[in-house]
Structure formats: C-alpha cells, structure tokens
Amino acid sequence: MDPKSEQRTSQNQLALHHQRRQNQTPLPLPANRLNQGTRRVYVIGTCDTKAAELGYACDRVRAAGADPVLVDVSTGDTTQPADVAAAEIAASHPEGADAVLGSNTKSREI
Numbered sequence: 001m002d003p004k005s006e007q008r009t010s011q012n013q014l015a016l017h018h019q020r021r022q023n024q025t026p027l028p029l030p031a032n033r034l035n036q037g038t039r040r041v042y043v044i045g046t047c048d049t050k051a052a053e054l055g056y057a058c059d060r061v062r063a064a065g066a067d068p069v070l071v072d073v074s075t076g077d078t079t080q081p082a083d084v085a086a087a088e089i090a091a092s093h094p095e096g097a098d099a100v101l102g103s104n105t106k107s108r109e110i
Helices: 003-022 030-036 047-063 086-090
Strands: 040-045 067-072
Touching (some): 067 086
Parallel strands (some): 040 067
16 A cells, blocks of 8 residues: 555545544543443554544444444644543653654653
C-alpha cells in the first residue's frame, strides 16, 4: 500500500472509532464502570504513525464487549483524534508539554 493510501486508511479507521464513540454515552469514572460491570480497555499507541492499527484494536475491543479508550502517546505532530490526546499526556512531564511535543529527537522524549 502506498503511503498516501495508508494515511487515508489510518484517518478513516480513527474517524470510524470516534463516530462510534460519539454515539455512546460518555464514560464515567472507572470506579463507576466497575460497579456496573462494564469493562474499559485502554488502547495506547502513537496515532501519528499507527492510526490504522489502533483503530483496528479499538474495533476488536468493542467487538469483545468492552469500551475502548484510545490514548495517543505521539511525540510529533498529530491531527488524529483520540479519547486522551498526546498533549494531555505530555502536560504531565515535569518540564511541561513543550519538553515532549514537537521535538525531532524521539529518544530525548522517551
């Protein structure tokens, strides 16, 4: 598959995940979900490079009867939607989000 086609597939997979997500009620806190017997599975990965794979994983989690929560841990630019955005994760860094996001040196962020 050529890179442009692969990128379109990735974007379509994530768009489908979010379309399905919007049709559901918002997820309450984990403790509330456990009391109701509903399972939540966190699908964690880099949406900037693995969007199609993450979308597929979310589909499989949903098919198994659990609620997927997509968490983006990308360090580069990403416009891919996620339930927990990369910027939200990066904000937890002791030096702030700028210390993690937008750098060209991935090993530094890790």
